[in-house]
Amino acid sequence: MKKLVLLLLLLFVVQLSNGQQKAHILSLKDSSSFSFVLLPDVQNYVKYDYNQPVLELLTAxxxxxxxxxxIKAALCTGDMVDQNECLVPPFPRFGNQTSTQQWEFVSRAFNRLDNILPYxxxxxNHDYGYTRxxxxxxxxPEHFTVERNNQFSNxxxxxxxxxxxxxxxxxxxxxFTEKHWGKILVIALEYGARxxxxxxxxxxxxxxxFRDHKVIVLLHSYMGSGYNAPLLGKDHYKMTPLNGGKDVWEKLLSQTNNIRLLICGHYAEANENFADNVGFRTDKNKAGNDVFQMMFN
Structure with missing residues (x-):
């Protein structure tokens, strides 16, 4: 009996030890390649205290x-909080954290990347006004400054x-400059860019x-879901003026020869089906170059 107990104890210790091992380490198939990491809208990780560890896990x-x-940079499509200026948490549907708690947490979560990687x-839209x-x-601007991360200087x-x-x-x-891609310019734009x-x-x-750079545009709201996803019109919020996806295409993407990729978030279906919360489309700009557009939320 003592031998059986000892054996079970040893097995338990071995399993416990295995459980503490580091997660599987990923690697690039081509060691000379590089990557950007994309984070979707993070508001739902931030507005509930019990969801917050998910974002901490992601940045870790x-x-x-x-x-x-x-990894050259982490990109995020915005909605850093669910309410920018809300003193009473709108629990249960819209969170159990005040706006101050949300901003302080999301800043702390990204602090994991400070002085390691530019984000x-x-x-x-949720980052402005009171709620939307x-x-x-x-x-x-109070929480995400140039000075907090020395990687911005590079x-x-x-x-x-x-x-x-x-x-x-x-x-x-x-x-950024990379061996295979050459020169890259990533431009982040405000919500509803004027x-x-x-x-x-x-x-x-x-x-x-920068005219010889390949340009990536990052903005919050631009298009819906599915293949050949529809471009969005103007959102009807009190903050004006606002440009929608159609405006951004007509005024910027279609007119600019070296923009090759656009990344956005914002759009979401309530069914939480992955396929309904991602979108893709490709259009040619005035120079005849393909502009790849992706929505991930």
Whole structure:
């Protein structure tokens, strides 16, 4: 009997030891390749305290895989919080955290990447006003500054004023150079980017400094789900002016030769079916180049 108990105890210890081993380590098939990591809208991880560990796990995984996946940056499609300025949590449907708690948590979750990796964020409608873009005020610039992450000094090349006339990371461009892709420019745009923001991005892409870069545009709201997903019109929020997906295509993407990829989030179906919450389409710009567009939420 004692031998049986000892055997069971040893088996338990072995299983417990195996359970503490590090998760499977991923690697690139081509060691000379690189990757960007894309995070969808994170609001539902942030607004409930019991969901928050999910986002902490995601940023921890990214930090742990920077070297073996040669990650150049983490991209996020916005809606960093569910309510920008809400003192009483709208539990149960819309969270159990105040806006202050949400902003403090999401800032803390991204702190895992500070001084390790640049993260590029496009603000969403929930990041403005009270709950959904009623006003242009946002707590985003208070928490996501240039100074908090020294990796920005290696790639941040331009910023543009937000709706309050302040230069912030709401409209920002980041440059990278890779062996196979060459020069890359990633431009993050504010939610519902105004005409002057789109013009700034267009001029930046066509400038002597960046006209030979492959450009990726990151913004929150642009298109729906499915293959050949429909472009979205203007959202009807009190904060104005707002450009929708159709406007962004006509005013920026179709007119700019070197924009090759657009990434967005925002759109979602209540059924939580994965296929209904991703979207793809490809269109040709005025130069005849394919512009690949992807929605992931």
């Amino acid at each position: 995984w990214i930090a742990d895989n920077v070297n073996n996946l040669n 590029i964020i496009s603000t969403g 873009a009623e006003t242009p005020e946002s707590h985003f 790639c941040l090349v331009a910023v543009y004023n937000n709706r309050l006339g302040v230069p912030t990371l709401e409209n920002a461009a980041y440059a 005409d002057q923001v789109l013009q700034w991005a267009k001029e930046l892409c066509g400038s002597e400094k």
